[in-house]
Amino acid sequence: MSALTGASVADAGYETETLQGGTLGEVCRVSGTAVTEDGERPYALVVKTQRRWERHGDPQCWRREHDLYAANIVDDFPGPIKLPRCLLLEEEDGLTRIWMEYVEGATGTRLQIDELALAAERLGSFQGAFHLKGRKDWAVPRGYPAVRSSYDLYQIILAGRLRESIAGFPDALRHILNGYADRAADLMDAFDALPLTLCQGDVHQDNIILREEANGTAVYLIDWDCAGYGRMGEDAVDMLMEAFVYSDREVSLLPAYRRRIIDSYCAGARTQGADFELNDSRVRELSALAWGFRVATRYLEAGDEGTRRRCVEILHAMLA
Template sequence: MSGIKAGTLTKVISQMLGTEIICADIHTKPLHGGTVGNVQLVTGIAKTTDGREITYNIVVKTQRKWERYRDPDSWRREYDFYMSNFGALFSESFRWPECYHVEINEEENETQIWMEYTDGISGLDLTGNMYERAAEELGRFQGKLFAEQPAFLQNMSNLSRAEYMKDIYLHYRSWNRVYDYIRSDDCGIPKHLCKMLIDIDESADEIFNRIEKLPIVLCHRDFWVTNIIYSDGNIILIDWDTTGWGYLGEDLASLIADEADIEHMVEYYHRCIPAYYKGFSEQADISHITDNCVYEMILLLFGYRLVEGYMDAGSGDQLQETDHEKTLHIRTLQKIFEIKNEQ
């Protein structure tokens, strides 16, 4: 199923364009997106039954089976979502890409999703206002689902568990390579940043007790800048394969700290949390919550990951690139430290 079949292509384009297509030429280009999926932009000229020629573009995402830690069925989750009524829960201002066709090959453990190509602003080109809009729209969407509790969503079996964040943190903390490194004399990370991480370890039980008092909501769990597309004032969110139950505000940790705009991390932290809570509170009452725990979630999710990135940065043959990567990880940890000091 991995290849693009002419019959499937004409069927999908016919649905997308709302007219019968008899043939189409094919040009493909790899797209960034989908950590373990093969994502391609397919373009060309399609010919209709009445002889017209129409330019088309469409995205095809092919996903083979793989096992994410503590989430073995995530490889097919996006397929499961597109096969459900999930799309009806979105609004014009916050949605996923429209899907035109899905297939699954059970024998080869592979899914294929044909979806719209969405053009817009993404990644580090997002501005502060766009970050804020993304946070507010996410909050509004999660608040709606929290208030309405759609029955089909409650019954979906292939969703990651609320404990996933805790599982990931404990997995990293039990990894001696990173755990021992920040406690060693030859650690290259500044001592005050190591202490920040060690303090989180020592307070982890108390922190999770606080987090687990927050409402459980449907989290995207990969809500970082590359998966967010800002288009004409609306937010389009891609890559739903990590989605599952999590805690209020958990996605903000990714928005703020996952390979984000380092220079503006502190600013975006202070802008995005109120925007997110504003959107959520329009749908559900959360006025009783005074401890959002987003800072702690950032460290639980990304603290040891940044240490790992620092340790793995570059190689001896690329000294300048190595230094740059190490500096980025240190600067990110420093910004997280500054967030704490400004709370």
Template structure:
């Protein structure tokens, strides 16, 4: 697609009420909501997306159009480069170093834009569709996850509010809130960060934690790279600061305490797919494939609250 004589990507933001959207992904008209429907358009419109992080850019805004039905069309630069799913650990480490430096600049600073998300981590995680009782001993889970892993994930779920309270005490910065390989492209200018729908204040470490874990949860990157990616991303982001290392571990636990319970709910409900996003694996393969990143998540939880 072209716009203004150059390749462009069209994104259309629509008000809440679009048919077929699951309740836990519904957008909101509240500017502070974790999923405010106009946020990305505003982030591009006032230039925040393109200037907030030195050393990391966003696609440039090619054109912007308000439609009569209330929707907003964004034409964004088509970034021709290497997708994040094909990035090497060294490339992800370079990005994490840049992100850590940018977050350090924003550390402790307040932001005045009323459309930035507020308390995003708590609002997002507590809105995930998990119902009790959780079938921790479902046969698919028993086959894929050892007893100690299931017991640890059960403890993480039970202590989720304690984990979230602990993140409240962390230093805050200006987070992207959706840093993962599908939102990264590497071109000649360096890393390009896509999708600014969730941007807002949040705890240090959250974006780095998500980059490590969500690189592997959906099976889009070989899990054999997990240890290398975890080491290089956390080291590059924290730059020797033990408190920031702990923040990465704690926010990782806070971001994904719901994942195993939701997987168990869905496999027990059958026969619908376990994942409603990018992971197309059948249940047994998904449970097995997520074992190692869940083990890392559990180790982070235990270290952060030791």
């Protein structure tokens, strides 16, 4: 509490608000007024509780963010991307708890093309700097690349379903996805030749916060449980696809968002001296393997026609 208020705290009242809840984790905002030697001061912080669970190919995901803070790795992150300041770490059997500053700003569906382009530029700058200067020997980040993990997982779920006609699912899309599956090994090898960097692994619009600060707009990226060494560009593609797959944003906007997000990301990387470009073909390949089979699975599991129709629209826009 003293770290938040800047003074010794004698007493504090509080109230809690659940920001995100579930059986595996919970994020709560704790706010109130603290009594300090200088008088009463309002405060707000976040408590993130994470219980043991295992992501596909990543058994340590549940404790990764805790361990990133514990190892002071975030102190070495390049400046273009910020993380909330950690105030306290706790650990019990099968459970971690992070107490951190509450960052208030624009997030989620409030982020439109200009805001996401700014976040992409800062992300490219961060990852370009990390590629050139960051440590590549930390044990905490996951070692299973995110693109390969996503492809493997959803290929298992599909289990050959795309090899035969599916009611309502366009054969043209099915053939395109099968073509990517047939070339997956070679495409993965090509991805492995892209510059190595540190990837957040889940650049969802809800994990991006834009806050106005004294020096301008700061971009915060939260939820680092998917973090791992990966390839430049994959987080930018995630930012793009997350903005459409898990929202009701008009799908016809996807090509314009793709152009702004990818161009901004590459421009950010170049500000750090990283000679990096993502052409349209590489973006389609990354999108197809990391997201195409995921969206096709979403189509198969959907219980309503509207979701199925949207999945088809996204696949058309993604692979065009």
